[in-house]
Amino acid sequence: MPRLIALLSLLIIGLSIWQLEGDRAGLTITPVTVEGGTPATLYLRNGAGAAPVVVIAHGFAGSRQLMDPFALTLAEAGYVVASFDFEGHGRNPRPMSGDVTTIDGTTRLLMDETARVARAALAHPRADGRLVYLGHSMASDIIVRQALEAPRADAVVAISMFSEAVTADAPRNLLVIAGEWEAMLAEEALRALRLTDPQARAGDSVGDPAQGTGRRAVIAPKVEHVGVLYSATALHAARDWLDASFGRDSSGPVAQRGGWIAALLLATVALAWPLARALPAGAGPVPPPLSAKRVLVAALAPALLVPLALAPFEIRVLPVLVADYLVLHLGLYGLMTLALLWHWGQFQGQFPARIWWVGAAVALFGIAVLGGVIDRYVASFLPHSGRMVIIAGLALGAVPFLLADGILTQGGKARLWRVVLARVAFLASLGLAVALNFEALFFLLIILPVIVLFFLLFGTMSGWVGRRTGLPAAGGLGLGLVLAWALGVTFPMFDAGAF
Template identity: 60%
Template sequence: MTAAQDHPHPVGWRLTPARWIVAILALAAIVVSIWQLESERAGILIEPVPGTGTTPTTVYRLPDAGPAPVVIVSHGFAGSRPLMQATSLTLARAGYAAVAFDYEGHGRNPVPMSGDLDSPEGTAILLMAETDRVIDAALAQPWADGRVAIMGHSMGSYIAVRQAVVDDRLAATVAVSMSDDSITATDPPNLLMIQGEWEGRLIPDALAALHRADPAAGLGDTVGDPAEGTGRRAVLAPNVEHVGVIWSPTMLREARAWLDATFGRQSSGDVAHMGGWVALLLTGIVALAWPLARLGGKTHQARPKPLPRNRFLIAALLPAVVVPLVLAPVNTRFLPVLVADYLAVHFALYGVLVLALLAWWGEVRWPGWREVGRILGLAGLVAFYGIGIYGFAMDRYVTSFFPNPERAVIIAAMAVGTVPYMLGDALMVEGGRAPLWRSLTARGAFLASLGLATALDFSGLFFLLVILPVVLLFFLLFGMMGGWVGRASARPAGAGIGLGLFLAWALGVTFPMFQMAS
């Protein structure tokens, strides 16, 4: 499918000096980042932990170091083991056996979450039981010396705190980005709370928990004695928010020092520095797409014809209102994933409505079969770059991006929605040639549409708010990349289909799987 066209014009394939400079800088950023990130992993033995059943579990430790204290590392909602690598590597380098695992429904764990998400006696109890199984398996290994502590982020900190309250084996708890009403003046023992400086709503929770032990204590104060199991401390990691705190050097140093005080150890050396290098690596991969977009050879494909302003505004704004209103009374639960089924239907109906409007106005037409082949070939290249290249970096250094087979159905269902949506989006913005205000209007309207859907069914679609930043980041980074490809090839449909496939993959591996009640 292609937009109505004006006179054909050639598009050159040779790189300009500016594109050569960007290509060289992007490749340099990629190489340096990978070298730095791999150096953080150097010298650390990373291997599976047996005996954990279906729960994928990994230990990070120094080879041939002998038995050591175990630290269980638990990730947050929609996270996975790689997301906690900075913690695992820092603790391993300090001589601990850091044991990270994927909770049910997350990462490569094939078992979906279940229970009641709103009840402490529901899903939390099941995740605590899984944590208990991991602790049992870790302590049974020859590299464990019998001592154990636990560290968690966000949802993982919620589970860690509750587990430590009932599990006498856990000598200390490090709760990052925590919020929990089960904390008392003495339970759990040896509690360190670390919040990001920009996590405003969570900071009072840490202070309230600290004040239960000492009403006069403040951030940075230590109450009690960690060596005796009575320690309490709350600190802020500067200049980070809910995700950035995972890579914060302050957080890592505080966590290591707290565990050292608990176990009577003394660690030296630097902590893992990964956050900045991860950001540089992903930026380099996205930036490299700009010069690569011009390497497809010459094309005489005509430039897409701009939509008249009034038609563009109708196509951009009408679906944003109609789709959430139409879907509000519809039961869209058919996938074992939280709100992903609704999102897939929302994408699909939105895209179909846009494409129907464009077809009704005669703004699109079916291309010849040869051109269809070129469009699909371009779509495949775009999808491969996103899933294969960008996805490899994500999977190794950020979070699980290559899923287990159980997620194949989810990705396919998401693609049924994201492909028509991104195809309609690409045609509306003329493959990236439209003025910036049109791109902002079209994509801003879609985000507002998801917001309206959430407002109409807040309890049922609350978790859409969790995924909104992912969609926004996709628009900012890969919407821009799609524009580069669309302008270079004059085939917006190819860029749109490819980005739709990539978006389906990204969303399909991000949503936690959840077993719906029968």
């Protein structure tokens, strides 16, 4: 059975990569030099003529890879496409800065960066002088505002938009796209449309794109804030809107990558099972059984006490938004849980010599193999040198936390209610922390889906390792390093003193 699963996983991985790489066929994808050093990529269809430039901007905690469906689709349609990493994001070594609460602070700096990318792309020989801005989430407000300034845009595609800068006639040729399952932003899309025509409905086009007065709102069915980036409806709408704005007639398929990416990720995770089965089997430690009451205390006491203990303090050490707090939350949470488990005799036989190389194997698979897949097809996962200190700092909290989680859940051997309780209690603890200090910690809400996905993917793999080797702490050790890495490359770097 392990060999069959390994073979099927490798076949699905190979097929998925073949399909995903096929979206790049016929395109030239190269770096483009931008003033200030912003990492940017230029996408050109081989043999195409002069065309408008499309500058693509990602959302908060995103990167260029996340916007590939639009970049590849529009490049295939013949447009000159430039996609980039905002400061503080992805491969960009320059941290975000300025006041995030004012238009003249961080927003202005990100607008200036977007303009620099636009000027670099407009200088390409294939650019015909016309310009489009396309942005998602946080970037939607950036591109709407930048479209009104030099270099001005001839069309704008705002995805999951919220912007107070939209008026009845500005920006020119505005297409707003939202997912059906992001209800507030879908309403915002309709509001922007009805500034021009109060009777308009989703899907209606008002004004004349050929004259620069067009406006449309599209609601992509059955997708949410990230899924909208992979929606065929959204991709077709963006391409068709630009064709209408510039009198072009593009054809061909759009880059429908979501299903293949999901298949690739699931197959890569599935490959971990036969690899785990190849590890030396072990019976593992047999600590004294924990009563249900003690399990409840170990799961719930840190969840309640840690946010209460940290609430009075303002913590600023790492140059990353809320990472300082998260290190302490994870570390204190883990140490408190470990202390309770040690007091109840749960450390018995947990740390034999082989735990270190098993833990290293878990970390290597999570970071190099699964992380490599994520970096190529989903979002930036390979850090620049400036993020290594951040990853090391996060490991000081993540490793104790996941060591405690591994021992408490017995490396996947514990009953399901015990595993679910441990993970839900931690998520609730982060929620309580945000509630106690919303203004300072609301960015933690951004990572909650990352934590849930982490538990689903990496927690499953850790369980396979724990059940095979009998070493609950090994999975915790390896996963602690993976979690530190994942958070360290996801959080935007921020330097408030640089503005």
